[in-house]
Amino acid sequence: MKIGILGAGQLGRMLALAGYPLNLDFVFLDPATEACAAPLGSHIQAGFDDERALTEFCVSVDVASFEFENVSAESAGFVASRIPLHPSPAALTAGQDRLHEKQLFQRLGIPVPAHAAISSLEGLRQAVRQLGLPAVLKTRRMGYDGKGQAVLRSESELEAAWERLGSQPLILEQFIPFEREVSCLAVRAQDGQMRFYPLVANVHRDGILRTAIPTLADPLQREGEDYARRVAEQLDYVGVLAFEFFVAGGRLLANEIAPRVHNSGHWSIEGAECSQFENHLRAVAGLPLGGTRLRGASAMVNLIGDAPPVAELAALPGVHVHLYGKTPKPQRKIGHVTVTADHHDELLALLAPVQTLVERYAG
Amino acid sequence: MKIGILGAGQLGRMLALAGYPLNLDFVFLDPATEACAAPLGSHIQAGFDDERALTEFCVSVDVASFEFENVSAESAGFVASRIPLHPSPAALTAGQDRLHEKQLFQRLGIPVPAHAAISSLEGLRQAVRQLGLPAVLKTRRMGYDGKGQAVLRSESELEAAWERLGSQPLILEQFIPFEREVSCLAVRAQDGQMRFYPLVANVHRDGILRTAIPTLADPLQREGEDYARRVAEQLDYVGVLAFEFFVAGGRLLANEIAPRVHNSGHWSIEGAECSQFENHLRAVAGLPLGGTRLRGASAMVNLIGDAPPVAELAALPGVHVHLYGKTPKPQRKIGHVTVTADHHDELLALLAPVQTLVERYAG
Structure with a gap:
């Protein structure tokens, strides 16, 4: 095929x-x-x-x-x-506009941060009065890896942010002082069957994902699956759907969806029974879904901007190197490594030297 | 690179x-x-x-x-x-002639089945008198998957076997009533470092490998590693070396080596920390070797001649499908599946239905 x-x-x-x-x-x-x-x-x-x-x-x-x-x-x-x-055009576009995306979540009863559509500087001032500061001003479309965003911490920053971003439709979102960020990777087959990977704990820096670690028996697992299922069923979704959440007050708050395999699921190549990539293809090709269970413990570390020499990475125990064949460039994702171990404690011990090495080259 | x-x-x-x-x-x-x-x-x-x-x-x-x-x-x-x-021409050719291969093993103190070079029907008769029957007549070169072989069970079969194979240099080998067949997959880096996968228990039918299951704490592990190391060091070998043995009287008896990644190591894609394929490339590219430890339990089943529909295979729990993009044809290896599980007992339970399904299509 x-x-x-x-x-x-x-x-x-x-x-x-x-x-x-x-x-x-x-x-x-x-x-x-x-x-x-x-x-x-x-x-x-x-x-x-x-x-x-x-x-x-x-x-x-x-x-x-x-x-x-x-x-x-x-x-x-x-x-x-x-x-x-697969996924369908409706599923593709559901997440393209941050405002429509949040409206979809709200219709499905999924909690979202307070927000307002912004189309003028006056409208921005008014929304800030309602939502309070800090808040995040974002373009409604085309943002990724923290691009097209401005964090507003004082009234004095509004005009500059509007100058920079105001040529496009915007959304203002309440700043969520989150405890952690997690994502739920779900896969839905053509016959409606769904499977879910364990929630992934994600750490970003400068708006770019740095590490992703699947969690074990996360108390929010069921809630994440419930929300991902609501969206996937509403959109008659086929394939892997990534749903990113903030965790605040011990509950999930929807951030955004991505209608595709997702950086926070790369650990699944070694860390799950069937990877997000294979499961996406199984769904798209009309095959039965593969298992989403963990195989031991694993963690993913992105290689951003530049990477250590492959020989140095490959020498570290438990490390699986994934280079993308891309020219190094500041802020660019040029690869990732997955660290695997039998148990979580062993994982953390193996992960530390990997992060130290990777950080020395990241740019 | x-x-x-x-x-x-x-x-x-x-x-x-x-x-x-x-x-x-x-x-x-x-x-x-x-x-x-x-x-x-x-x-x-x-x-x-x-x-x-x-x-x-x-x-x-x-x-x-x-x-x-x-x-x-x-x-x-x-x-x-x-x-x-990598491996070098000398390493490549060391196993190309079954007689020279056995002589190499003998020089290195590795036990081999009794054997004799055969270049005439008279020589064959004489060798049979020495080695006894049953015995196996093989071409010295180019045999694989049981091709170019004849099992001799009575004196009356000698002439026909000679007729069929005698146009090429031959070797007669004592028939080993083995308890099991195992292989040792070793990898050697350019700096001489070596790693070994757990011994693999192999089951052949019609001369073709059907299943390969890595063993856990095999009592013959150290002996297999020792023999593989002797050969690899003698040949200044770089890459993956497969060494096939008979187990007879609880000891290893050398059958043959293959100077390459090997069918009996395919389970390592999911079943080992670093697969035989990646480790071969690491050695060839001058990178440090990867781990050869098992990840849980695994078993490989070859898809010979034809394969079940991929949807049926993919529906079985723990199954990883590897199709080779080859046209089905009797006796041809067109793919394999690896079954993975957390523990050996679970593996055997998952393996049985896979073997049943695969056998229904094998040809």
Whole structure:
């Protein structure tokens, strides 16, 4: 079976690596010249809105998915009218606008931080009076890894933030002094069956995920699964869905969803019975889902900006190296490592030297 | 780093899948049109003795290895005179001739079955009188998966066996009524460091490996490691070496070596800390070796001739599907599945239905 993927970055690369053993082949559509998934399949180098390229893409595959969630509704609709696209265009676009996304959560009874749509400086001032400070001003669309955001701590910062971001529709969100951040990775098959990975504890710095550690018997597991199920069923979702939460007052507060395999699930390649990548493909290809149980303990550390020499990483016990074939560049995700151990205590002992080494090179 | 692989079958395919995360890229040389590793790298489609193609191969890679052990000494020498080739031509050829292989084992003090070189029907009769029956007549070169062999049970069978095989140099081996067959997978780095996987219990049928199960604390582990170390050090070996043994009278008796990753180590993808494929590449690329410890319990079942529908395999708990993208054909290895579990008892319970399903389709 030939799988088409919109986007050919590291997520596409890891999907392909998971897919070959299932006899799946891959076609990627991506405008980038340095598309790190390209060596693992055919690469149609074109914009996501290039109808000629999209047509070529559709005729050359059996079923399509995406690894880049900012594919436009039009392009997704174009593909979905020709071949099966999983998740659907409606699922893809549900998280593209932060305001609509929060409205969806609210309709489904999922708690969200207080927020307001912002379309003028006056509106921003008014929302700040209602929500209080600190607060976070975000573009409604296209933000990722902390881009398109401004944390507002005093009234004096409003005008500069509006100057920087105000050319686009915005949302102001109450700043959540969270205890921790977690994500729930869920996968839903074409027949509606769902499976859930253990909640993942995520640590960000400068808006970029640094470490992700699956938790064991997290007291919020059931709540996370419940919320992910509500969203997935509402959207008749097929594939892996990532749902990011803040934990505040011991409860989950929805942050955002990503309609795709997710950085906080990379540990699952070694750390779960069936990885998020394989499970996404199983769902997309109409196969039964794989197990989401942990295999021992594991943790993922991102390689941001630059990475230690592979020989230094590979020398550390329990380390699994995943480089993406990308040119190092400040703030760029160029790889990750997963540390595995039999037990959580052993994991923490192995993890510390890995983090120290990785931090020496991160940029 | 660009790795060149002579051969582009399933072993090359699994090497590439293990190599991408280490930022390795692949060039394969193989005469086959349906070369199942080809989609994972560049494919130079040419014979292994085509000097023009070998030259192209050498200039396009940094270091070379092979997945097909019957590459000729000349071709291996041609490559090794231009770029690093691991294992070396001497290591490659050490196992190509069954007689020389046994002589090597004997020089190293490794027990072997009684045997004799055969070059005439009269010589065969004489050897049978010495070794007794049953005995196994084998071609000295190019045999695999039980091909090029005849089991002799009575004097009346000698002439027919000679007729069938006698056009090539032969070896007669005492038939070993073995208790079990095991293999020792070892890996040796460029600096001489060695690691060993747990001994694997192998079950063959019709000369083809059917199941391979790594053993836990096998009483023969140390003996297997010792023998593998003697051979690897003698050959200044770099990479994964597979050493197959008979167990008779509770001791190891050398059967044969394979200078490459081996079917009896496929379980290591999920079942060991670092797979045989990654460890081979680490050795070839000059990286530190990865851990060879077991992760829980695991077993491998080959898919021979044909395979159950992937949906049926994928539905079984603990099953990891590895299809090779090969056209089904009687006696052909077209894939394998690995079954993983936390403990050995659980493994056996999960393994039984897998074997039943696989046997229904095997041909």
